[in-house]
Amino acid sequence: MLKDITLGQYFPGDSVFHRADPRAKIILGIVFIVAVFLADSPLSYAFLLLSTVLMIAVSRIPFKTVLRSMRALIFIIIFTSVINIFWTRGEHLIFEWKFIHIYREGLTFAAYMVIRITCLLCGTGVMLSYTTSPIALTDGLEQLLSPLKKIKLPVHEFSMMMTIALRFIPTLIEETDKIMSAQRSRGADLSSGGLIRRAKALIPVLIPLFVSAFRRADDLAVAMECRCYHGGEGRTRMNKLHFGLADLALTLAFAAFTAGIVLLNKVPLNVFN
Amino acid sequence: MSKLELENVSFVYGKGTPFEKAAVKNVSVSFDEQATIGVIGHTGSGKSTLVQMLNGLYKPTSGRVLFNGKDINENKKDLRSLRFKVGLVFQYPEYQLFEETVEKDVGYGPKNMGLPAEEIAARVRRAVEFTGLDLSVLQKSPFELSGGQKRRVAIAGVLAMEPEVLILDEPAAGLDPAGRETILGEIENWRRANGATVIVVSHSMEEIANHCDRILVLNKGELYKYGTPKEIFGESERLSEFGLEAPQVTRLCNLLREKGIALPRDIYTVDDAFGAIEAAFKGVGADA
Ligand SMILES: Nc1ncnc2c1ncn2[C@@H]1O[C@H](COP(=O)(O)OP(=O)(O)OP(=O)(O)O)[C@@H](O)[C@H]1O
Ligand SMILES: [Mg+2]
Numbered sequence: 001m002l003k004d005i006t007l008g009q010y011f012p013g014d015s016v017f018h019r020a021d022p023r024a025k026i027i028l029g030i031v032f033i034v035a036v037f038l039a040d041s042p043l044s045y046a047f048l049l050l051s052t053v054l055m056i057a058v059s060r061i062p063f064k065t066v067l068r069s070m071r072a073l074i075f076i077i078i079f080t081s082v083i084n085i086f087w088t089r090g091e092h093l094i095f096e097w098k099f100i101h102i103y104r105e106g107l108t109f110a111a112y113m114v115i116r117i118t119c120l121l122c123g124t125g126v127m128l129s130y131t132t133s134p135i136a137l138t139d140g141l142e143q144l145l146s147p148l149k150k151i152k153l154p155v156h157e158f159s160m161m162m163t164i165a166l167r168f169i170p171t172l173i174e175e176t177d178k179i180m181s182a183q184r185s186r187g188a189d190l191s192s193g194g195l196i197r198r199a200k201a202l203i204p205v206l207i208p209l210f211v212s213a214f215r216r217a218d219d220l221a222v223a224m225e226c227r228c229y230h231g232g233e234g235r236t237r238m239n240k241l242h243f244g245l246a247d248l249a250l251t252l253a254f255a256a257f258t259a260g261i262v263l264l265n266k267v268p269l270n271v272f273n
Numbered sequence: 274m275s276k277l278e279l280e281n282v283s284f285v286y287g288k289g290t291p292f293e294k295a296a297v298k299n300v301s302v303s304f305d306e307q308a309t310i311g312v313i314g315h316t317g318s319g320k321s322t323l324v325q326m327l328n329g330l331y332k333p334t335s336g337r338v339l340f341n342g343k344d345i346n347e348n349k350k351d352l353r354s355l356r357f358k359v360g361l362v363f364q365y366p367e368y369q370l371f372e373e374t375v376e377k378d379v380g381y382g383p384k385n386m387g388l389p390a391e392e393i394a395a396r397v398r399r400a401v402e403f404t405g406l407d408l409s410v411l412q413k414s415p416f417e418l419s420g421g422q423k424r425r426v427a428i429a430g431v432l433a434m435e436p437e438v439l440i441l442d443e444p445a446a447g448l449d450p451a452g453r454e455t456i457l458g459e460i461e462n463w464r465r466a467n468g469a470t471v472i473v474v475s476h477s478m479e480e481i482a483n484h485c486d487r488i489l490v491l492n493k494g495e496l497y498k499y500g501t502p503k504e505i506f507g508e509s510e511r512l513s514e515f516g517l518e519a520p521q522v523t524r525l526c527n528l529l530r531e532k533g534i535a536l537p538r539d540i541y542t543v544d545d546a547f548g549a550i551e552a553a554f555k556g557v558g559a560d561a
Contacts, residue, residue, distance in 0.1 A: 175368075178363065178368075179368065179369055181325065181330045181363070182363045182366060182368075182369040183369060184330060184356065185328060185330065185356055185360065185361040185362075185363070185431070186356075186369075186381055186382040186385060186430060186431065186434070187353060187356055187357055187381075187382055187385030187386060187434070188381075188385065189353060189385070203371065204369075204371045204381065207371035208368055208369055208370065208371050211368075211371075211416065212368055
């Protein structure tokens with residue numbers, strides 16, 4: 001059923017990550033991505049993996065939920081590791097059979113890739129999609145991008161559009177479901193026949209849906225105007241974003257994390273020789 | 274054997290998720306035929322969920338829905354033809370209108386049944402007449418009608434399929450008082466003319482009391498009772514425990530009885546009340 005599609009992956013909770021300011025999380029998310037790409041030695045990769053596990057633990061999002069989001073990418077991960085294993089040339093040959101050569105470098109490189117992709121996804125997921133509601137995220141983006149207003153970019157309007165769109169996606173899904181049920185009750189056959197027949201069968205669903213979407217848009221516009229909405233100019237907020245304790249804690253933790261990666265890159269650990 | 278039966282039917286929303294919610298719990302009932310059956314219950318008691326299982330839009334999480342003794346969910350392919358026999362009018366059905374003209378919209382169901390064009394045209398006219406609309410609306414766009422007219426067109430769209438069982442989820446909600454009364458009367462007429470069964474969900478006890486032969490009471494998803502209006506409204510104290518009120522005349526008669534006027538407990542229409550009160554006061558007059 002359509003209703004089973006969840007919007008984003010927000011998982012309500014009360015961890016440091018949940019409490020932190022979305023702006024801080026967006027910036028720290030970027031720091032995290034950069035740090036992941038800085039990692040360059042076995043020790044720093046181990047540290048990266050450990051930190052990511054720690055992040056998930058601190059956010060109190062079930063590991064299962066985080067890993068489930070990896071499912072969509074499992075193919076890409078396997079594909080890149082296979083390519084890396086078979087195509088990387090190096091000095092230490094460990095396996096050879098006809099045209100297949102596997103080098104130790106290929107194996108380590110593949111392992112690094114897997115760790116990197118996994119950490120990237122899980123880390124940014126915990127930072128942003130799991131612990132930040134979509135609305136908070138657009139709010140944070142709006143404020144981070146607000147300097148662009150100086151060059152006349154309609155930052156506020158864009159973020160308002162995003163917010164409204166996000167707000168209405170569940171409503172529209174519910175409505176689609178309802179209209180589909182109503183037309184099914186009148187004998188609509190929405191799931192058989194060829195492509196053209198199916199597209200045609202959707203007309204009785206799409207027209208009422210558009211009509212009601214326009215009606216809702218109209219109602220919303222009137223309601224906003226009645227509350228004196230006139231764009232972003234001089235608008236104040238109910239939930240002011242503050243740089244608080246949680247943000248300080250996260251910033252320090254991420255500074256330590258980045259420093260850790262950079263330092264561990266320097267530690268020579270020759271496991272291979 | 275009754276035409277439409279529920280056998281230990283339960284329905285759970287979002288099974289296996291943290292948002293799991295049991296909406297209907299172990300309901301068994303066999304609906305009377307050629308009767309108007311009212312479904313009442315507090316908001317959220319599972320009425321809409323229940324009626325959507327009757328035409329196979331929802332499949333029971335457990336239990337069976339039997340139509341003519343056969344489990345409707347046994348063969349998914351038969352569901353479409355079942356929906357022509359068990360017609361369902363949704364809550365606020367006016368939002369499902371989509372065609373260019375009222376005639377085409379009302380004809381959508383019959384057309385899906387594969388009927389010939391003349392038969393469709395005849396059914397459309399009959400259905401539109403039953404809902405008390407003027408035939409001049411046939412060539413209008415459904416979007417230029419008033420809210421009440423749209424509602425009638427949407428109901429006509431299901432009537433035109435001439436189902437054996439017609440289910441309506443709050444057909445009169447949001448209409449003006451006169452409109453409420455006439456719409457239910459028209460459905461009643463249609464039922465008699467077609468020898469069909471009507472199941473109607475409503476929040477108005479007056480409507481239920483005036484039009485229904487049987488009443489099904491749901492309480493938090495469970496079947497409290499299926500019985501005649503006399504049986505149900507005769508124990509109005511129990512109803513108020515579920516957040517339901519007996520019809521106003523019933524409450525009035527209860528108050529009068531508390532004041533010492535001898536009135537029966539199971540009065541639920543104005544006419545009955547009138548007769549009973551008149552009789553009671555005649556007695557008083559004779560004493561004096
Ligand atoms: N799509 C859904 N997903 C999850 N829960 C739902 C859904 N639809 C209904 N419910 C829940 O199931 C219960 C029964 O809902 P239902 O719509 O059947 O009630 P109802 O008796 O028709 O109420 P009303 O009189 O307000 O129309 C409610 O508690 C509701 O919250
Ligand atoms: Mg309902």
